[in-house]
Amino acid sequence: xxxxxxxxxxxxxxxxxxxxxxxxxxxxxxxxxxxxxxxxxxxxxxxxxxxxxxxxxxxxxxxxxxxxxxxxxxxxxxxxxxxxxxxxxxxxxxxxxxxxxxxxxxxxxxxxxxxxxxxxxxxxxxxxxxxxxxxxxxxxxxxxxxxxxxxxxxxxxxxxxxxxxxxxxxxxxxxxxxxxxxxxxxxxxxxxxxxxxxxxxxxxxxxxxxxxxxxxxxxxxxxxxxxxxxxx
Numbered sequence: 001x002x003x004x005x006x007x008x009x010x011x012x013x014x015x016x017x018x019x020x021x022x023x024x025x026x027x028x029x030x031x032x033x034x035x036x037x038x039x040x041x042x043x044x045x046x047x048x049x050x051x052x053x054x055x056x057x058x059x060x061x062x063x064x065x066x067x068x069x070x071x072x073x074x075x076x077x078x079x080x081x082x083x084x085x086x087x088x089x090x091x092x093x094x095x096x097x098x099x100x101x102x103x104x105x106x107x108x109x110x111x112x113x114x115x116x117x118x119x120x121x122x123x124x125x126x127x128x129x130x131x132x133x134x135x136x137x138x139x140x141x142x143x144x145x146x147x148x149x150x151x152x153x154x155x156x157x158x159x160x161x162x163x164x165x166x167x168x169x170x171x172x173x174x175x176x177x178x179x180x181x182x183x184x185x186x187x188x189x190x191x192x193x194x195x196x197x198x199x200x201x202x203x204x205x206x207x208x209x210x211x212x213x214x215x216x217x218x219x220x221x222x223x224x225x226x227x228x229x230x231x232x
Contacts, residue, residue, distance in 0.1 A: 021052035021082060026060050026070065034073055040204070041077060048079045054100060058086030064093050071096060125162070132168065133158065142179060154194065163187070173197075182221050187231070191217040201226045 026033045041048075055071070062070065071081050083100035084092065092099055125144035132150030133139055138157040139146060146160040151168030158164050158172070161179045163186065170188035177184030177199040184198050191212055194205050196219045203219075203226050216231035 021054045022048060023054045023056050024074075024079075024081075025056040025058070028060055030060070030062075030066075030070060037074075037077060037079075048077075052082045053079055055081050055084045055097070056086045057084060062087075062091075064091045067091060068093060068096060127160075133172070135172070151190075152188075160184070175202075176219075177221075184220075186219040187217075189216050190214055191228070196226065196228065198226060203228065 053074070055074075057067065067084070067087075071084075074081055081097045083097050085100045087099070089099040127139075127141040127144070127146045129139065129146065129148045129150075133148055133152045133156045135153040135155040137153075138159070140159040142159075142161040144160070145162035145165065146158055147165040147167070148158065149167050152158060152166055152170045152172045152174070154171040156172035157175070158166075159175045159178055161184075162176065162181060163184045164174045164176045166174070166186075166188040168188070169190040169192055170186075171192045171194065173195040174186050174188075174193060175195075175197040176186050180199060182199045186196055186198065191208065192205075192214065193208065196203050196208075198219060198221045201221060201224060208228060212228055212230060217228055218231055219226060219228045221227070
């Protein structure tokens with residue numbers, strides 16, 4: 001190898017990056033399960049668009065052909081499967097997403113705030129955002145509560161291990177209690193949310209009553225039901 005070839009080499013740069021993935025766990029009959037997915041998409045078209053999806057098949061016993069058909073059925077709904085878990089890797093054919101291992105109920109281990117002007121305190125169990133959360137931003141804080149002094153724009157996302165407080169209009173998605181905290185709540189001064197979720201239980205915009213819209217509201221879990229009521 002001559003010197004010119006050696007000089008032309010560029011170092012390989014590798015970076016870590018975390019994503020919040022939806023984990024789909026199909027149940028039998030799969031046709032009925034897909035019908036529930038269709039119902040969700042009918043209420044909120046594009047709800048899963050652009051979001052990483054992992055397919056957990058530990059609860060079903062599907063043949064390689066059935067797995068391929070399921071992945072194809074999801075792709076037809078614009079749901080792209082990033083990987084598959086919960087099965088023997090021998091069931092995966094070359095044209096299927098790869099086998100994933102080591103997943104945890106929450107892959108969030110630290111705050112990821114996509115706003116360089118936001119000030120955070122690493123030792124605090126809460127995150128204070130003094131600026132509005134704009135459309136397209138994703139704020140993730142698994143350690144505790146998130147408080148937004150402004151509004152949350154349409155298409156924005158707040159993900160918290162504790163409760164979420166919005167001192168403005170909540171138009172985007174708010175997901176509280178992501179680490180299994182069923183006591184978490186969501187508060188906002190004006191509710192126009194695309195999605196509210198606590199500990200995995202959620203309601204979309206179409207589920208929120210018209211009488212609640214544009215009013216101060218709170219959401220909490222009552223058993224396995226997400227309740228939303230006015231604050232005053």
